[in-house]
Amino acid sequence: MFSLRGRGLWVAASLSRQHLPSARLSGDCSAPGSPHFDVVVVGGGHAGTEAAAAAARCGSQTLLLTHRVDTIGQMSCNPSFGGIGKGHLMREIDALDGLCSRICDQSGVHYKVLNRRKGPAVWGLRAQIDRKLYKQNMQKEILNTPLLTVQEGAVEDLILTQPEPGHPGRCRVSGVVLDCWGLNQVLHAKHKFYPGRGFTSVVPPPASQAEGPEFDGRYQKKKKKFYLCAVLPNPMDGSAVHAESVILTTGTFLRGTVVIGLETHPAGRLGDQPSIGLAQTLEKLGFVVGRLKTGTPPRIAKESIDFSILNKQTPDDPSVPFSFVNETVWIKPEDQLPCHLTHTNSAVDAIILENLHLNSHVKETASGPRYCPSIESKVLRFPNRVHQVWLEPEGMDSDLIYPQGLSVTLPAELQQKMILCIRGLEKAKMVQPGYGVQYDYLDPRQIEPSLETHLVQRLFFAGQINGTTGYEEAAAQGVIAGVNASLRVSRKPPFIVSRTEGYIGVMIDDLTTQGTSEPYRMFTSRAEFRLSLRPDNADSRLTFRGYEEAGCVSQQRYNRAAWMKSSLEEGISVLKSIEFSSSKWKKLIPQVSISTSRSLPVSSGERKVQALAPTYVMSAEGVIFVSTLATSFCILACQKQQQAPSSFCTGSH
């Protein structure tokens, strides 16, 4: 009945209906002896894990509540992290000492920086990730985080009290009501049902389609039993958890529905129950609720694909790590896995167009994303075109391939038929069908930039509940919500990243001021200050603030960032100290055009040129800067000289 932190494994604690571990005895708690935490995080996805870890880093006694401990760190959609814009977010998460970047450096199987040829401001760090490794490493990290307790359970309701004066909000959240013990019994009964998956160890989710629905059916049966259990005396007694702040990161679970063809069944993710009680609670509180949809492609057996006829993409050598604290990733480039590229064709179009009547997801009114569209929407909006399909490995020893770009909700047999039309997949075996998910989200204009809700004090939202899509977007919000939930407990001012400081700020500002009508994904084009918000300088933008204002950054990371900062400043001053006439510069670096309008000698780093063997040199408005490490700070220096912040002012907000 307590977490075994520090041992790597954690016992699913609430199996027996006893009290949760009490983080500290609370004086004002209505039910004496009931557990009390500073911060309770509901949901163990990418937002929830980051939120819980961030709150714990900030010094709060934190409880992470999740349906199943064994799904913590699950990558439920694509087997990759990062990308253009998303890679920027990951660097910023890392700068605030978040988890996902470090975990990715331990779990990737194919690292590649996108946009190499387009300038350092838009480089996109990306990696294919081994699902199993990521989950293992994330669970290890979460279960070993000091001050963080993990508990299985489903939240049915919020405990509300009188609002604090001096803050907006109708009421204040002071805890959650769990519906956990019966549910856990059901879940663990299931675990016992399968030999070898004891509930004391971390078990993988049902991996295949064969297991999913079957599991669903059994669950329903068990659920009846659960209700019988629920009439046992005083079920509420052990199910209230008191908290100073509550973070909801329910993902697609709020009234989640999985759609395959014309079949729909309630589920937050294939094989996992949705949260319906909580959705009703939020609606009753007056939150404006919208509906979104997303989808995931089918999974294909690796050995059934003919890779020999397809274009192969090899990883970068050397790999660029996501985290500022890592010099390298865990795996050598030559040991990494390749990706392959294939394309759809007219036969695929035909199958989709002929079977639209069997496809309820596409016709629904809920808004899907324009930028991660299903193959159906691509065919409908851009007919007679060929669409890319990336065949991505799911892990080192996984026999599954994830066909990126083939998100589809047709009935399973038609999905198989469609796959067979594609080059290289002529003999492919579909292991799990693609499916769509429809879910409730809460209009993000109802939250502050700290991610606290306007309506309920000390209630924070992060992740897909705010209408975003993507692991990185969710994780970034998780960090901010975790930090702010903790700061709120200690009555400190909120930690807000502005849109001039980071992509995190751009995203939260967009969401909280403009809302969203489709799942929100990060792009570099959303950032007005793109030239200064680069992946390479995320630490100088956020680490110091995170250390000083939020306390979410470790001393070690702070020292490292401080060392980097002083090195850069030294480098810049060296560069600036070197002055030649523009004709001399022209002789030294002939490929660069130097504006002669400036009569003063142009200063730059000849010493850097020699010391660092530059990859390229570029000029803007007469200032030359030299690349490799120097690129980043030179652009920075250039901007500081050339562009006062006011010249960046835009009309967008």
Added chain:
Amino acid sequence: MWRELRTLAAWGPRSLCTAPGATIFALSSGRGRCGVAVIRTSGPASRQALRSLTAPRALPLARRASLRLLCDPRSGAPLDRALVLWLPGPQSFTGEDCTEFHVHGGPAVVSGVLQALGGVPGLRPAEAGEFTRRAFAHGKLSLPEVEGLADLIHAETEAQRRQALRQLDGELGHLCRSWAETLTKALAYVEAYIDFSEDDSLEEGVLEQADREVRALEVALVSHLQDARRGQRLRSGAHVVVTGPPNAGKSSLVNLLSRKPVSIVSPEPGTTRDVLETPVDLAGFPALLSDTAGLREGVGPVEQEGVRRARERLEQADLVVAVLDASDLASPSSRDFLDTIVAPLAHPDPSGSSPRLLLVLNKSDLLPAEGPHPQPGPHPHLLLSCLTGAGLDGLLGVLKKELAVVCGDPSTGPPLLTRARHHHHLQRCLDSLGHYKGAADLALAAEALRTARRHLTQLTGGGGSKEILDVIFQDFCVGK
């Protein structure tokens, strides 16, 4: 109103924050005794205001003029029999519910109706320019249209009115918006290339397409900027400077053209010592006519200062009217004037920045009726007698032609840039497009396009990054 509009232009987005909900009312026609005065209201309580003043009659049909007896809602005392209009939003000037009361123009009637409106709950007197500000805030008018409206209200000459009306119709705004759309599209191509080209299937040649759009836009901007501030001159008046040697009849010409005695006229040389300005309507074009001291050396310090001011004024001139005494062309002062002032202006430098020249030979009445007329060198000239008025029609005709060149003809051709603001932003936009072409780093190139677009959208308002994304998703099939 005018001052208000200027602050509005500076404020931009802040004006959008004006508290909604309040209903405003004001006398919209001029003050003073008149036949009909128009009182307007705008805001959600307009309906209530109209009903309480016209009770017990029902609300009139929307957008139909109806005759109603207006009564003070508190006392019930009749105020006036008036034509009322009910203009429900959003199809109204401000975009809100509006009413208009066309009442008889006596001061007592107007103040009575205004007082009655002030007594209706939720109504307050409008601040200066508030109706227009609300129209802007609700997207009914773009910034150039607001400026055009202000110009229309202040238009004094025919050509000014035509220009203001064109601008109010949104021609300049439409042009800028179409440029901004082109630029948004080009930017969207570049942004799509940055965000999606590696991972998703973009069609070929996206960047080349952006380059083409930018080149076409550059050409359009350059040709438009060449209008050389004609629109601004038309709006604020062209500078017409009358100059010449002493006692050539400059002041007489100014008095003749302005049809009033602006300057003292005497046979004594050096009568005019300061610069005298008078705004005149010259054949429909606005002009600021400046009478200057006769140009000569070796006189007293006061007149010398006048000569210095005259030369200074010459440098600001859009059109120089050089006046000479036709009967005295051979004198040293006339010859000197022809050599130092007229000759350089007659052969302007190719940049086109020097003013245009009109050479007038005054005192034609003193010339012998027959015989060869004097020739002031190779320059084209006009003969005039300020005394008899002979040659005045010819002069006015030529002046009109010259002013049309200087100010531009507002009824034909592309809409003109009427303000320095327009010129500034277009020039900056053009500069940024140059940076776009020069940038090797695509992120820097995109930044240049963003800056260019920002300058265009500052002309019209609007322009967020969301619009770029909309174009990206409309034009490309992107996504994993």
